[in-house]
Amino acid sequence: MIEDRITKDTDYLFDRSYDDELSDEQEDALLDAVSEQITKYGWPDTFNSWLNFLYSNCTSAESAMNFANLFWWFGGQDHVIPEPHKFIAYFYYRINYDTAKYDPNDVLDSIAITILPRAGFSEADLMTNTEYIPEKDPLIKAQVDEYAKQGY
């Protein structure tokens, strides 16, 4: 089954700690695995599989941020993300907007200022809006409220 195989590949990529100390060879092997998954299944199916992993396995602030850091390292932001506000909002929901505690590198900010302009949302383009702040973006805040309402 294709679905089983893509899930297994996704588990291999994300069922790990971002903080693991890996050798350069191990890191290269992981990045190769990301490229192979995208080549084999295409980005839309790959992203859906990553999203399933996120929703199913990353229900704490720490695990959600671990996913966000891996997502950035794996270059997920280089692709078009469907419903980008909903995707980013999931992390803010899980950490309750407490970026000082859970996001020391501002990775969520980085994801937002990358995937939103790529998806056509120019309000997050730093060339034209130097003060863009995802935590204050009404579209992201609305999605955070929606997660809460749905009892995620």
Add this chain to the structure above:
Amino acid sequence: MGSGIGGNYSGTSGSSQPYANTYKVVSSQLRKDKKDRDIYSGNSGYFKNPTAVYLESSVSENRIEIEGHRAEGKMTYVMDKTGNIIFGKRSNPNNAQKRAPHPTLIGGKNPEVQCAGMIDFRKGKIYSVDISSGHYKPNIKSLEKVDKALQQLCNKNPNLFSRDSKWRKKK
């Protein structure tokens, strides 16, 4: 997963300044910032971003670090008048609801830079740079200086760069 010089650099309201050796903050941004006490003070000008560090002095065992963590994500950078690359986080220590713009990497009344934009780190390694700075709007040609400086750094220590970065591929 391509990389290198790039970024969201198009459009009309975001268009660049004419090429120059150095750039001052664009006047419309400076006027706006002067009214914001969390960014600019009448006496000292732009505050100094406390996370700002020289790229070359933030190396720790083949990784770039910032505040004790592996650098990850996009951060602001400038190349100062003497050619140093300085980078830092966007978070504003004076107000969590605001960001620290590019001039705060140097601080002062109207700090001049040779180039400015965002630098992309992936697991502590340099991946790409661009010219996304609404405060300086540098000309794309100025990015060549940053490119050259990073190529020199890569020649000295390629392990500081992502294997998919253009500098590592060029080496």
